[in-house]
Amino acid sequence: MKTLSRLYIALILIFLYAPLAVMVIFSFNASNSTSLFAGFSLRWYAELFESEATLSALKNTFILAVLSSVIATVLGTVAAVGILGYKRKWTKSAVMSATNIPMMNPDIVTGVSMMLLFVFIGKFLSLKTSLGFTTVLIAHITFNLPYVILSVMPKLRQMDFHLPEAAADLGCTPFKAFFKVVLPNISSGIVTGFIMAFTLSLDDFVISYFTTGPDFQTLPILIYTMTKKRVTPDMYALSSLIFLSVLVLLILFNVSQSKSNKRSHKN
DSSP states (O other), X not given: OHHHHHHHHHHHHHHHHHHHHHHHHHTTBSSSOSSOOOOBOOHHHHHHTTOHHHXXXXXXXXXXXXXXXXXXXHHHHHHHHHHHTOOOHHHHHHHHHHHHHHHHSOHHHHHHHHHHHHHHHHHHTTOSOSOSHHHXXXXXXXXXXXXXXXXXXXXXXXXXXXXXXXXXXXXXXXHXXXXXXXXXXXXXXXXXXXXXXXHHHHHOOHHHXXXXXXXXXXXXXXXXXXXXXXXXXXXXXXXXXHHHXXXXXXXXXXXXXXXXXXXXXXX
């Protein structure tokens, strides 16, 4: 049984990481072939930083991901605290069900519905362009919120609620008690929600495709337009850099999380 379980895990890891390994290897290919490795070269990395369209799309993607994840993290944390404060169970379950709808909906349904809403509002307000950076930002915040709330809620439930009461007895205002007592206890859930929101926003294509305008293009949309002709190997280089950056961030977060867990156990 142990051999079969190890073989099963090995097959899963191969299916998950073999495509990423091939992409990283061929990003150093001297030729533009996707099946024949002609030799090691940094040619595509050099061409990547010379492409204005790619760098512009990358900048737009990171600005959108950072802004949407920060706003979603702030709103999601406040929403989680508010939802947990509901005394009636049916109210709490109803709000949580409504919160989970954007997460459970197919992306294409969310994208089309938000596009129709933005176009309707644009025509109602007589705007020149109904879709653009603002609409994409609102759409990303909307589908990121449930993930942040679901990351923060377990940490709130684990927290000892006598601590804010003790802080209030010692003279803290509710606002000060939140930042001095509650926030440090749920910080790991907030960071987890932020990372999840950032990666989801960075990766999103369907919702961005339906809610963006002609003046704003993200990296997934740029790659999609390339597939109609041919994806150039500089995209392998860019994808490899993004993958390695996310991998390093996850490793650093896991190391810091394990250190904080060890400290809490010692205390």
